[in-house]
Amino acid sequence: MLSAKSLVMEHGAHRALDDVSFEVRPGEIFCLLGANGAGKSTTIKLFLGFLKPTSGAAEVDGLSAQQRPQEVRRRLLYIPETVALYDELTGYENLDYFARLAGVEERSPARLKDALRSAGLATDAFGRRVGLYSKGMRQKVGIALAIVKEAKALLLDEPTSGLDPAASAEFHELIVRQRDSGTAILMATHDLFRAREVATTIGLMQAGRLRRTLDASAITANDLENLYLEEMSRSA
């Protein structure tokens, strides 16, 4: 579903991504781990078509994100570190608005409310303005949009950063549910513990390179931490 093919991204003399390749199939979670500036967010932005790679290709469902961005965006949902929504609108209105932007045909109030409920948002919060929402509640509206949009792929850029442990656990439960429904998920995160728990595959990035690709089910938390620290200590 998501395919990075020898992605190279240069900003002048700086190489932000260096020959990055990986695949995320439907029903898989690919976690990108790495320090700040490792190239995780750049990789995600290439899939969104916000950036153009110097060489290589980012493809979604076989479609190039650079050449056919609108068709690609129809298939995926992006959840950044903080899901920024319109503060003046309610959670329900935000979902309706973004569902319309996403071109979702079936937007009956019942379906939208079901999606918000499935994303774990309390019913009494539906009609409340988003300006009063916590970060976790905003993330849930993002997940509700993924549900309504029936996104084939999720791009999550450090989605649990800043969430309290309970909210983080709840969020990971939600993405596992999305994975189980066949969604391909690419998640950039710093949370090694959660990554090992939810991921199918883990990619360790350092200085724009994908240093290692690990099977999450075949590695312990300690081994992951040691490998991570080992990779991060390598010079570029």
Added chain:
Amino acid sequence: MSVASIARYEIRRLLRDRALPVLLVLLLGLGAYAAWNGRAWVDQREAAIALIKQEEQQTKERSRAFVGKAPSVLPRAQPVLPPGAMAALSIGQADAYPYTADVVALGDPTQLLKHVWADIGNPAARAAGRFDLAFVIVFLLPLVILVVTHDLWSRERERGIAALVLSQPVSATRLLVVKLLARGLAVLLPALAIILAVAIGAGAHSPAGLAVLALTVLLYGAFWLALALLIGCLARRTTEAAIAAGALWLLIVVMAPSLTLATVNLIAPPPSQMQFATEVKAMQSDIAKRQQREHANSVPLASSSSLIPDTVRQAYADRVAADRELAHLIASHAQAEAAHRQLLDRLRLLLPAVATQDALDRIAGSDADRALDFQHQVHTFWQARRLLHKAYLDRDAPQTLEEYDALPRFQYREHVGVVRSGVLADLAALIIATLLVLLAAGALRSRLATP
């Protein structure tokens, strides 16, 4: 996504922000005050005109006693330029040009329009300034529009909403245009309704005038909306957008007109009135002396059998000869004035704020062209008066009471209605300026595609 859905949500967000209702209430207050101010000016001018007409009538009645005692009795006439049907809208240049004249048949043409504009030197009027509806439209309406639309896209970028929006299958350009139209109409239509309501309340009653006023406001508003779109393409942060909006307002509404005027004054300086008056005075003095000398040296005419004394004929001939000599000086002064005015007139089309002010002045009838047309009609009336005097001399019979009572009165003839070529040129200039800004925004639209 449908255009209507985006627009509906945009307006919902705008209304919940509360800035728009507050701005519209403010605009209503300022508009009402400006309209009242315009009405007060019209009332003041009409009162002044009534006094002038009364004085003219009294002069005519007093002079009636002299009919038959002189070859012709042509009392001082005082033509007036009445305020137009939409006068309360804009005081414009009405204070800068005379609205009345002193027509003395055998008088000096340079004195026709000298006893003028009673209020131009009135310190009370000067201190208060001219806060009319045109000021509200030209200066304040852009501010209202910019407050509502300057952060069209920068707010989304700043808050991070743009990333979620742009990750959806939607064209950023289309989205921004629909947002702009929604916000633009949400601010412009109520603003237009306010302007029309207060203008009607102030006595602007010409349907055609009101229609052209509405069109002018909409086109001027469209120009500022196009600028908001350009700002949306350029600014990444709300502060940047606010600074850009403020700078553009200052440049377009305040700086550009002043700088243009200063440049025109350098390129084609307006002729000095003082110098002109001095030259006229000197020339008149020379002519008078020369004519006196000529009369002193000439052999007195043998007494003629004419009913009208030769001295009267001589005075008429001297006056005509003097005016003929002065004509060149007057013409060259008028030519210099016209060159200055024409240059300003052309350059106004490059300045949207000035073109709008000009269109409003023309709709209100307070523009320079109408004032100059009045002067032209006054001049024609004066010439007709003088020819009347000549006719009495030529027929060698003094004026009769019937002829005196039937003396033509001046009536200003409005040549055309509100929709004049000048207004159309102003509106065309606004359309072209808007299209140019839209082209610039179009060239920058690729900047919208990244959050």
